[in-house]
Amino acid sequence: MDPAVVVEELVRPVVAADGLELFDVRFGGGALQVFVDRPGGGVDLDTVSRVTRQVSDLLDEHDPLPGQYTLEVSSPGLERDLRRPDHFRRYVGREVKVKTRPGTDGERRLEGVLAEADEAGVVVAGRRLAYGDIESARTVFRWGNP
Numbered sequence: 001m002d003p004a005v006v007v008e009e010l011v012r013p014v015v016a017a018d019g020l021e022l023f024d025v026r027f028g029g030g031a032l033q034v035f036v037d038r039p040g041g042g043v044d045l046d047t048v049s050r051v052t053r054q055v056s057d058l059l060d061e062h063d064p065l066p067g068q069y070t071l072e073v074s075s076p077g078l079e080r081d082l083r084r085p086d087h088f089r090r091y092v093g094r095e096v097k098v099k100t101r102p103g104t105d106g107e108r109r110l111e112g113v114l115a116e117a118d119e120a121g122v123v124v125a126g127r128r129l130a131y132g133d134i135e136s137a138r139t140v141f142r143w144g145n146p
Helices: 003-017 045-062 085-090
Strands: 023-029 031-037 070-075 097-102 109-117 123-124 125-132 134-139
Touching: 003 031, 003 045, 031 045, 045 070, 070 097, 085 109, 097 123, 123 134
Parallel strands: 031 070
Antiparallel strands: 023 031, 097 109, 097 134, 109 123, 123 125
8 A cells, every 4th residue: 555545544533633634645755744734724833843743653653654754744835736636626716737747638738727627637728637647736826816
């Protein structure tokens, strides 16, 4: 099983008990990254510190990952990486930037409104893309009025 998925299953209840949402978990390059958010608002430094201690204790207790790694707990930020169908569904109607994988028909970079997201893929700026065709995607934050 993917180590990030194992960690996600362990961490989700702890984060939820603190009134937070587990946005994403990534493991690679010697780092375990845990991204948390508060529904309707962001997280402050005290919250990140508290969650870091809780997650660290949980990982020490269960030891789900091989070898040594650095734990990083943070907010997903203003411009959020979209990696899974649930991420894309959450931001339908918002502006996004997408980079397609080499060999995908059409321009590799596009920016526009995420019009649709389902289990198979998305529609951005009028273009249908399967998830497998997306190399990277993220929300776009603009200062000022939307």
